[in-house]
Amino acid sequence: MIRLLLVYRYCTLGGVETGIRSRLELLPRHGIEADALFFRDYGGWKSFANLHDRAYLSSRKEDFLKLLREREYDIISVVDTLDVLEWIREAPWWSGALMFELRSTYDHTLQELSRLEGHRVDAFVVPSHFQATNVEPHLPKRLRLEVPRHVVPNFIPVDQFPPAERYAPADGGAPVVAWVGRIDPLKNWSDFLAIGDRLLDRRDVELWMVGGGRSADKERERFRRSLDGRPVAGALRWWPLLPRKAMPGLYRELTGSGGIVLLTTRNESFGYAALEAMAAGAPLVTARVGALPELVRDGVDGLLYPSGDVEKAAELALDLLGDPDRRKALGRAAAARVREKFDPERCLATFAEVVQLTVERRRGDASGSVE
DSSP states (O other): OEEEEEEEEEEOSSHHHHHHHHHHHHGGGGTEEEEEEEEEESSOGGGGGGGTTTEEEOOOHHHHHHHHHHHOOSEEEEESOTTHHHHHHTOTTOOOEEEEEOOOOOHHHHHGGGGGTTSOOOEEEESSHHHHHHHGGGSOHHHHHHSOEEEOOOOOOGGGSOOGGGSOOOSSSOOEEEEESOSSTTTTHHHHHHHHHHHHHHSOOEEEEEOOTTSOHHHHHHHHHHTTTOGGGGGEEEESSOOGGGHHHHHHHHHHTTOEEEEOOSOOSSOHHHHHHHHTTOOEEEEEOTTHHHHOOBTTTBEEEETTOHHHHHHHHHHHHTOHHHHHHHHHHHHHHHHHHSOHHHHHHHHHHHHHHHHHHHHTOSSOOOO
């Protein structure tokens, strides 16, 4: 049995944490015993309540080194948390494999990759072909040339997201147009509000925003101020913090209303919010950015629009809101695609293969030392 430690600085209610939880639960089927170390809790720690014998919460170097000694990990997989590099330098006795999962598209995180200079890295894992290319210019030359990059897509527990088309439509009421994400510039909530204004000029809709409760205070205040005097303010409902277990019900209600999901993000290394909506069979309109074209086939299981083009996004949304047959067809195709390509067993098997290959390569290294 291979012993794996996953390290991530955040513990939120997001897609990364959902994936980590599934790894802890399901990787033993693939011969891997996984633990997870989070630095800080941002609302997600309670979701690991039944896994506290294998999930740890600490930002102390001493606790990390203690885990390393006691658990004798064969491999550490670090998710966008380069602070751990210096801690590993203080563990010359540890000879396991070191893997980095590069998921973030934020500029400051990409720029931090230069800190890998001089460190030993055995493998990189990215969630999409886009991200494999996106991180390349930021990697030190030696690592860019010598270290393999493996594409392992994100996945979703599909059994928790029964396709919403099974549910009878609600009687009356305005269709819902929902946005999911953090309140920050990358997720581009401002374009969602601009599109909402345009939709309300043409028809009655209800606008939902989900997420952002733990975003920076300054950005949340900017969001609140942006609502002043706008048509969108009277039609908007905001759930700053919504438990992940509530999301399937949200998609059922949305789809039953004759509504859609509308995502306005400026970049994505994968697109977990889109994946979740697709799994639930919710009709999706999203910006054509980053890895989203790898996930969403335009006109087949969702609609893509040019990033920043709020007029085009509003046009596509209005057309879809007025076409129930197309909404149903897109939702059905989306749910089928997620179950075919992005279910846990398929993606975890790929991840397990990468872990096993990386450990074997490390064990076969004649030097067997940490640089």
